[in-house]
Amino acid sequence: MVADELKGKGLGSRLMLSIMDFAREKGLTEIEGLVLANNPNMLKLMKGLGFAIKSFPEDPDFKLVTHHLQMV
Ligand SMILES: CC(C)(COP(=O)(O)OP(=O)(O)OC[C@H]1O[C@@H](n2cnc3c(N)ncnc32)[C@H](O)[C@@H]1OP(=O)(O)O)[C@@H](O)C(=O)NCCC(=O)NCCS
Numbered sequence: 001m002v003a004d005e006l007k008g009k010g011l012g013s014r015l016m017l018s019i020m021d022f023a024r025e026k027g028l029t030e031i032e033g034l035v036l037a038n039n040p041n042m043l044k045l046m047k048g049l050g051f052a053i054k055s056f057p058e059d060p061d062f063k064l065v066t067h068h069l070q071m072v
């Protein structure tokens with residue numbers, strides 16, 4: 001969670017990119033997560049990082065977000 005006074009400065013995106021780097025280093029090939037459907041800020045962040053955003057039929061309150069982790 002990013003503190004209110006630091007929001008909108010790219011910190012959330014950088015944190016997610018670090019998580020993706022860590023997962024890639026561990027050999028994972030895909031990352032996925034659930035985001036509340038009524039959290040437009042997080043969904044915008046994920047979309048901006050190239051995550052696919054899909055419905056989550058098991059619980060429509062959530063969206064399923066996924067991203068392949070290509071080796072660099
Ligand atoms: C969601 C959250 C992590 C975003 O962190 P952040 O540091 O503000 O995000 P960034 O500055 O990296 O913004 C990434 C993108 O999302 C957009 N965005 C983020 N917060 C926004 C807001 N309040 N209003 C409009 N756009 C917003 C930014 O405009 C940016 O898009 P851009 O690159 O096109 O400008 C932060 O608001 C937060 O901690 N929220 C509460 C906890 C939460 O929702 N966690 C996620 C649970 S799944």
